[in-house]
Amino acid sequence: SQQGEEDPQALSIQEGENATMNCSYKTSINNLQWYRQNSGRGLVHLILIRSNEREKHSGRLRVTLDTSKKSSSLLITASRAADTASYFCATDAVDSNYQLIWGAGTKLIIKP
């Protein structure tokens, strides 16, 4: 079952610009995670944010979580060509029995 929905489905920006992707979900969560997937490769974990946290940073990545709106955003600052990938959010819902629920992803293209 798909709980997370990423927005936009695709995003194309110039190198150096900031990229923002959003994720909305439906039920209460323990945590929300963001992953990156280069074309045809395995997913790589980026950030995990717990339900009692509002913001987290990791290098050029900034994730926010608004549990009242059931939404999260991933900001990549000063984008690089190597950031071209698909980005997925995954939620650990409170009653999910240890199953992460995945969105369909945002495809990000960084133009040199």
Add this chain to the structure above:
Amino acid sequence: EAQVTQNPRYLITVTGKKLTVTCSQNMNHEYMSWYRQDPGLGLRQIYYSMNVEVTDKGDVPEGYKVSRKEKRNFPLILESPSPNQTSLYFCASSLFPEGLAGTLNTGELFFGEGSRLTVL
């Protein structure tokens, strides 16, 4: 190096010919899971395991079997593959980090590189 290893990476087979995709992790993780990824459908969970001899169905278990006889290995078995099982398959593993109020939550998943399966 911490990793999840899947084999084979690519496989073309025919309908009905039993196959096994192996998955092994070297991080002593309790939790392991299999996903399939299809265009436009995102990741869908097939089966997962919370520890040795403990497995459970995910969202799309039909046509698949798994076993967890050892902590490090979690093979995916297609007893009689069909063309609708043509997909990209991922194995993943995780610890169970403690969450709020002492609960166990799903933690960071470590993924294998994927196995692209084509069933003719």
